[in-house]
Amino acid sequence: MNVVVESPVGPLGADSDGTAITRLIWGRAGNVDNGPLGMRFEQEMSAYFGGDLRDFxxxxxxxxxxxxxxxxxxxxxxxxxxxxxxxxLAKDLDVSAQAIGQACGANPIAILIPCHRVLAANGLGGYSGAGGIEAKVTLLKLEGAAGLLI
Incomplete structure (x- = not known):
């Protein structure tokens, strides 16, 4: 059976190449099963959403x-x-802010690679994960960054 983690942003699964996570799957299981990687994925995601894990x-x-x-x-x-x-990030990487926005949207492993922590200069910006901005707000609130949203 493949792993699905229930979370405040909906069910989450993952794909793997057999040794590492290659993609976060929103709304359903991916190809990660109940083996060692799947168990670790489930444990870390549950700990993160429970407020007990800061770094994957x-x-x-x-x-x-x-x-x-x-x-x-x-x-x-x-x-x-x-x-x-x-x-x-655009300044740090010597690219345009638009390139950063496109790169955020192309992040295949959202949450684990925290594109939800990237905001526009005058607001939230976008979010390509299922649930869009609501999911981004949920993740920022979970991490205690909600004060930035007011």
Missing amino acids: TLPLAPAGGPFQQDFLQALLAIPYGETRTYGD
Whole structure:
């Protein structure tokens, strides 16, 4: 049986290449089963949503070229409960804020690679996960970043 984690943003599953998570699946199970990786995925996601985990340790293998990989590493560097703007990341990576927005939308492992922590200069910005902005707000509130939303 494949793993599905119930969460405040709906059911979540994952795909894997056999050794690492390659994609978060919204609304249903992916190909990750109840083996060691699946058990770890379920434990870490449940602990995160329970407020007991700030940093995931699951092995991740997101697809993407060199820029996307650099961008995903920049997302992983944003601490739990903190945010950055599209402009902040654009400056750090020497690209346009639009490129950052597109890279956020292409993040295959949302939540684990925290694109929800990236905001527009004057608001929330977008969110490509199921549930859109409501899911982003839920994740930011979970991490105690809700004060930034007011």
